[in-house]
Amino acid sequence: MATVDAGDLLGRDIVENSMLKTSWKWYATFLSMLGLFVIGIYNYYLQLKFGLGVTNLDNKVFWGLYITNFVFFIGISHAGTLISAILRVTGAQWRTPITRLAEEITVLALIFGAASVFIDMGHLDRVMNIVTSGNIDSPLVWDAISISFYFMGSILFFYLPLIPDLAYYRDNLPKRYWFRRFWYKILAMGYKDDEEQLHILEKNITKMSFLIIPIAVSVHTVVSFIMSMTWRVGWNSTLFGPYFVVGAIFSGLATLMMALILFTYGYKLDYYITREHFVSLSKLLLTFTIFYVYFTLAEYLTGGYKSEVHETELLHALFYGQYAAMFWYFIFGGMIFPIIILVFVIYDKKLSDRMVKVLIFIASAMINVGMWLKRYLITVPTLARPVFHEGWNDYFPNKVEWWILVGQFAGFIMLFMLLSKMFPIISVWEVEMEEEMH
């Protein structure tokens, strides 16, 4: 990255550079992520060997950090497919340079989302029981079905728009990249850049866009059903499906923003991804932040107003009790301050381009931390609330759980970096087509 002076590079050269030239900074980052990932794996190994007893989970709070991660990762998976599909369907032209990154986030986030459930399971070796003795009445089986469809769909949706780029690099890379050329040749499946093929491809991409939207919506809805299909105070809510879906798009967008900014910085993509993109995305993010504020208000107000004993107990713990710090961070750090920052970014034309990116990055990071905490606050307090006069459970994740969390995030970043080396991170053919049209 640092060794490549992209200052005078234009168009494809930038993308080629990002794929083919690898700086020491890249290696350094990659290796540190790999290190953290390995520590995570080691901790999972401990858990596998000695049982979930090595965590701080217990019979009262039997879901904790892992389920938080599950909801979080499945949430950010909505970045990609859904956002890029919605933008495709609505014909938003500025989307072209960002779709590839968005689609990559989806695939990776789904992998780590599914992994979170696997990590949480007491008997991973029996996971196939879900297929062989699956009980269709179970929300978890709905999850399994819906997430596998989404996963297959997202891979397709990532792959289809990749074909013309693969074909291009199959034909145009220098001979010494024979290894890449070999794989691109297989993956491009004989695609030739003629009118008819292009037409078929585009038609199918559009079909996929329409198909993937309902699947994505179903995914986060059934994820919420794991909780809202139970009697538990704090989960027993009809709002959960839509609340989760909006939250997913919200945090997905924030993640996409962070990735965009980091990649723009690291791979010098400013030629493709300009201030205009960031501002457009900020508008979208702002809209979803406001949606989320609205849903949050609706959820807590209806719960709190009736002052039903158990609900009140829960809300007290959130507002003034042991979860208050997290809760108020979520309200202010996760929603209110980001709104202020985003409004500023959108309307203050005097801000420098660099400043715009810095501010958006801060807002998105705050949102993501807030949304992670929000998932924690959905999962844990409901379980920690006493049924009888037992007192509140004081679950807090321990070292093993935190390391596994770190490992998951490191793994996510690591694979993301790898993907950016394997495939062009900008859908170059689409951008070029658009340029021709203008």
Next chain:
Amino acid sequence: MKVNRRDFLKGMAVAGTAAMLTDLTVFSENDGPVNERDRPYDQWRIDGAEWVMVIDLAACDGCVDLDIPRCTNACIVGHYTPDDHLYLKVFEVHENEYSNTVYFPRPCQQCEDPPCAHVCPVSAAWQRDGDRLTLIDHTRCIGCRLCQAACPYEVRHFHFEENPKGDDIPDDKFEAQMPFTLFRGKGVTAKCEFCGLQFIGQLPHCVSACHNGALYFGDKNENAVTNAFGTTEVFTDLLARREAFRWKEEEGTKPRVFYLPASSSGNHGHGGNA
């Protein structure tokens, strides 16, 4: 070449549909949550029976003279469960400033319509045919704990660690699956399964252990329940005479554990709706 790609895209669509249909056929083999295939405890079953427990809150004194109530202890000893896994827990309840302290024993409520069985992704938590006991297949459970989330009475326990007393379980008992709920290993849920001792002509461990005879057990269809003193009551009469209630009736679970209020004036909803 173009044929290739067109075929591929079609192929993907076909593969997707096929995958969906396979899933559906696999799942549709099950007729609802009950799925009888190589189930444990099958040799211990009396079709047509319906086991019930009656808990007399007026007679239960919470065993305050001991560290662990007698019923709880008998359950732990009888099933070789880890000391902190209380399949039967006795709560001290003080509902509001006007009410007296009541001791409230909580076994699995053996719901007629058990939410735990509905949500279990692999039907490891299932309600069997015949006597319709809600049981757990420890060899099938994947340890997802969804059932724990769904049980309104929070009676299900997850074995986070290897059962430290697993090796103490005599092999013959373990193989005969008598009493129920004997468990070695880790990573699955377990709970009160009404012992299964009734199939060898005994009362559940907890029922026999109660020094006040506060727990009764029996077959609803024989309309008789018996306590530790051997006192047998006509089930329906006892319930009517003592204005029995079921816990969290509003959940629609139709428990088969009946509570007799501590005071004769009726003490409905005792234990709260928590």
